Amino acid sequence: MAELRTEEFTVNMGPHHPSTHGVCRLILTLSGEKVIKIVPVIGYLHRALEKICENRTYAQCIPVMDRFEYVTAMSCEYLFSNAAEKLAEIEVPERAEYLRVIMLELNRIASHLIFYGVTAMDIGALTPFLYGLREREGIIDLFEMTCGQRLTYNYIRIGGVSKDIPPQFEPKCRETIKTIREKLNDYEGLLNENPIWLVRNKGIGVLPADLGIAYGVSGPVLRASGVKYDIRKDDPYSIYDRFDFEIPTRENGDCYDRYLLRLDEIKQSLNIVEQALDALPEGDIKAKVSPNFKPPAGEVYARVENSRGELGVYIQSDGGKKPLRVKMRGGSFNQLQVLPEIGTDCLVADLVAIFASLDIILPEVDR
Amino acid sequence: MTYPLPFGELHGVFGWLYELLESTGLPQPWLDVVRYAALGALVFGVISLLALFLVWWERKIAAHIQQRFGPMRHGWHGWYQTVADAVKLLTKEDILVDTRDKFVFFWAPVICFVAAFLAYVTIPFGEGLIVADLNIGILYIMAITTFTIISLLMAGWGSNNKYALLGGIRSAAQLISYEIPMVASILVVVLFVGSMSMVDIVEAQSGWITNWYVFRVPFGPIAFITYIIAATAEANRTPFDIPEAEQELVAGYNIEYSGMKFAMFFLAEFANGFTVSAIAVTLFFGGWHGPFLPSWVWFLLKTLGVVFLLMLFRWTYPRLRVDQLMEFAWKFLVPVTFANLILAAWMKYAGWYW
Numbered sequence: 001m002a003e004l005r006t007e008e009f010t011v012n013m014g015p016h017h018p019s020t021h022g023v024c025r026l027i028l029t030l031s032g033e034k035v036i037k038i039v040p041v042i043g044y045l046h047r048a049l050e051k052i053c054e055n056r057t058y059a060q061c062i063p064v065m066d067r068f069e070y071v072t073a074m075s076c077e078y079l080f081s082n083a084a085e086k087l088a089e090i091e092v093p094e095r096a097e098y099l100r101v102i103m104l105e106l107n108r109i110a111s112h113l114i115f116y117g118v119t120a121m122d123i124g125a126l127t128p129f130l131y132g133l134r135e136r137e138g139i140i141d142l143f144e145m146t147c148g149q150r151l152t153y154n155y156i157r158i159g160g161v162s163k164d165i166p167p168q169f170e171p172k173c174r175e176t177i178k179t180i181r182e183k184l185n186d187y188e189g190l191l192n193e194n195p196i197w198l199v200r201n202k203g204i205g206v207l208p209a210d211l212g213i214a215y216g217v218s219g220p221v222l223r224a225s226g227v228k229y230d231i232r233k234d235d236p237y238s239i240y241d242r243f244d245f246e247i248p249t250r251e252n253g254d255c256y257d258r259y260l261l262r263l264d265e266i267k268q269s270l271n272i273v274e275q276a277l278d279a280l281p282e283g284d285i286k287a288k289v290s291p292n293f294k295p296p297a298g299e300v301y302a303r304v305e306n307s308r309g310e311l312g313v314y315i316q317s318d319g320g321k322k323p324l325r326v327k328m329r330g331g332s333f334n335q336l337q338v339l340p341e342i343g344t345d346c347l348v349a350d351l352v353a354i355f356a357s358l359d360i361i362l363p364e365v366d367r
Numbered sequence: 368m369t370y371p372l373p374f375g376e377l378h379g380v381f382g383w384l385y386e387l388l389e390s391t392g393l394p395q396p397w398l399d400v401v402r403y404a405a406l407g408a409l410v411f412g413v414i415s416l417l418a419l420f421l422v423w424w425e426r427k428i429a430a431h432i433q434q435r436f437g438p439m440r441h442g443w444h445g446w447y448q449t450v451a452d453a454v455k456l457l458t459k460e461d462i463l464v465d466t467r468d469k470f471v472f473f474w475a476p477v478i479c480f481v482a483a484f485l486a487y488v489t490i491p492f493g494e495g496l497i498v499a500d501l502n503i504g505i506l507y508i509m510a511i512t513t514f515t516i517i518s519l520l521m522a523g524w525g526s527n528n529k530y531a532l533l534g535g536i537r538s539a540a541q542l543i544s545y546e547i548p549m550v551a552s553i554l555v556v557v558l559f560v561g562s563m564s565m566v567d568i569v570e571a572q573s574g575w576i577t578n579w580y581v582f583r584v585p586f587g588p589i590a591f592i593t594y595i596i597a598a599t600a601e602a603n604r605t606p607f608d609i610p611e612a613e614q615e616l617v618a619g620y621n622i623e624y625s626g627m628k629f630a631m632f633f634l635a636e637f638a639n640g641f642t643v644s645a646i647a648v649t650l651f652f653g654g655w656h657g658p659f660l661p662s663w664v665w666f667l668l669k670t671l672g673v674v675f676l677l678m679l680f681r682w683t684y685p686r687l688r689v690d691q692l693m694e695f696a697w698k699f700l701v702p703v704t705f706a707n708l709i710l711a712a713w714m715k716y717a718g719w720y721w
Contacts (some may be wrong), residue, residue, distance in 0.1 A: 009531050027531060033533065033689055049607035123685025153607055196606050196685045348533075348616075350610075351690040 008036065015044050019122045019338030020351045022362030024336070026351075033347045038340040044248055045366035053326040058084045058158055059291045063321070066152035068328060069364040071114060073099075074107040075306035077156040082237060083302035083315050084158045088295035093284040096160035097239045101175070101351060102276045103143070103155060104238075104304075105269040109180065110139045111307035112262045112269075114150035115359045116187060119259060122356035123200050128190060135183050138176040145169055158293075160286030177270050192260070201256035205342045208253060209336075212316045215341070216334040219309025221358055224261045231305040241277050255357035262359075308332050308359055330364040406498055410487050418637040422449040422521050424671075425637075426676055432682045453630065461626040464527060471525030475518045476624065476631035482514035483638035489567045490645045493655045493663030504565035505553055508646060509546070512601070516542045516638065519620050522632070526623035534619025537609050537689055541600055545607075546695040551704035555590040555649045555711045556580050559636035581651035588710040591651045595676070595705045597641035600696070601635060605681040606688030644673035 012024040015085035023044040029037035049068055053061045058080075065076040078100055083093060086270040117132025140150045146165050147155040155162050161325035191197045207217070222229060230247040232240045250257035297319040309331020316325040334359040343351050382492045388401055406683015423438065423446060432435025437443025463472075491497040491506040493508040516539050557563055559580065560571045572578045600607035606646050610617075615623070621632045649656060657665030687695070 009529060033537075122606070125684060126429075127433050127682050130435065134434060190683075191685075194685065196687055199691055200685060200688060320687065347690065348686060349686075 095283040119356040159289035215338040225258040455629040459626040468525040475521035480631040483635040522620040545600035547702035548704040552594035562668035570654040606684040
């Protein structure tokens with residue numbers, strides 16, 4: 001019998017591919033269906049956001065931040081405002097802090113709901129995507145009610161927030177929380193115990209804790225590997241130390257744990273929103289800050305825990321009305337770097353599952 | 368083969384047409400041409416109408432599962448949406464890749480469609496509503512639908528696209544594997560009837576509902592469940608739709624096809640979905656038998672019920688991975704179906720069945 005000749009071949013997964021969640025390009029070397037090498041190519045969405053910020057006043061940077069990571073735009077706005085407030089030592093009114101926490105947590109839930117839908121879709125179940133987006137709609141309506149925007153909010157400003165919540169916000173918000181709690185049971189019933197879901201996710205793409213730490217991975221992906229690290233608890237910002245919530249962790253660090261962990265986080269975030277609504281004080285929503293305010297010369301690093309890990313910004317100021325240097329740090333970037341480590345030696349279908357479970361958002365990777 | 372009547376089993380329905388033609392005094396060869404053309408047109412019309420309806424129905428079912436409306440604008444609940452889609456596909460530019468293998472690329476959708484089309488010849492749509500009652504009916508269908516594998520491989524190879532090639536290879540591996548449990552499940556029924564003719568199989572289930580083979584405990588239900596699993600894989604539907612796994616292979620084997628060539632694959636897929644359901648009804652659910660309503664209505668209702676089941680699978684379940692799929696076929700389905708078959712054969716030999 002003649003010897004069969006086999007050869008590896010290279011496939012471009014992306015930039016236009018249904019499951020790269022944007023315009024990520026992975027150069028895959030395949031041996032049959034097996035992935036033996038992954039080279040991520042990034043930069044298709046590079047807009048030089050950091051440089052753009054250096055040419056704008058601090059207040060004008062907030063809308064730019066919305067575009068940094070648009071799935072949880074609130075956390076980016078909060079991040080930059082917080083950094084500027086730290087730099088200029090601005091006191092934020094109590095009510096504004098509560099409103100910020102409500103918005104941040106609602107935004108985290110919205111982001112995790114998208115994750116739920118998109119991950120299910122990548123594994124081939126098309127229906128959960130619609131369910132995830134349906135519940136997210138309630139949250140987006142709340143944002144629209146408050147600031148008029150559904151994706152890029154420009155709501156959290158330096159010194160507070162731009163608008164107070166309307167009177168109908170609170171009942172609507174409680175109703176939304178109730179709906180999401182109910183629907184979460186449906187979600188879990190649909191996928192958690194589904195045998196196909198289990199064989200596709202359990203033991204796939206295991207990220208050991210030390211490897212994750214070595215690559216600077218943070219957020220839900222690291223917590224699913226058993227590392228209890230959450231900036232809301234470890235380095236509390238805003239008023240997170242006043243709320244009673246848990247940091248869920250999982251042990252195995254596979255796709256299934258990353259999926260379960262995000263569902264757990266939704267539940268914790270719902271608790272935080274409820275507590276914040278209960279304790280919401282009356283008062284001002286914004287400290288008086290001039291649009292052209294000039295913080296003193298110096299440097300500051302602020303960080304928040306968003307739905308994809310540690311989001312940080314480093315600002316250097318020379319005392320002018322524009323920042324001298326701005327550098328961002330996003331969770332997705334590190335998670336994409338770790339993909340070749342945990343994604344090789346599996347099948348193409350597994351790679352798609354792993355990619356989905358890392359929940360990467362490309363605008364944040366590409367800046 | 369020769370028919371006793373010019374339209375075979377359909378003579379009662381279309382005999383008047385033949386008599387009309389005969390009265391014109393045309394010579395016999397011409398009459399044959401007309402006869403075959405009429406039969407072909409009939410099957411083609413049925414298959415097209417059914418596929419169009421199934422596309423619309425699937426979209427509505429998907430929409431309602433996902434709490435949407437689906438097509439609503441064209442007619443009552445968008446009933447002619449798929450007609451509009453078909454017209455669009457017909458008039459669309461046929462985009463061709465320069466590096467394609469011209470011959471293979473062109474013939475792949477044709478073979479796929481013709482295979483789906485030919486399978487309808489021996490499906491008994493009702494009492495006397497069968498184009499040709501072959502004595503090897505079920506074997507014929509199994510043989511004809513296997514052509515689909517060749518066409519998918521051809522599409523994957525001819526497109527000269529890596530994703531398409533992966534899709535083609537996946538489909539070949541999958542369809543060949545699932546053919547075996549499918550045939551083994553079918554054989555259980557063939558064993559009991561003692562005939563492969565579709566009409567004989569249906570006739571054997573006349574009378575009470577307990578005569579349906581799905582209720583012949585324990586072999587019938589097992590055979591039906593293994594059959595429906597294998598049939599889902601044969602029809603390339605979720606959770607076994609890996610040849611065209613959208614999230615992995617973009618569109619799989621039909622990635623480079625557009626316009627009418629794509630439409631042929633698309634229609635063939637839905638036609639195959641109907642074929643496997645029709646076989647399920649014929650073998651396990653008593654075919655056209657049922658009280659009060661005409662036989663073809665019963666057959667359609669039952670078949671659409673099975674199609675509905677396939678659609679529910681599709682919109683509920685995630686997709687299996689390619690190796691898990693093969694493992695499931697070879698390590699679970701094949702042993703189970705063969706054990707079932709052997710047990711059924713022994714019971715038949717011993718005479719312990721009713």
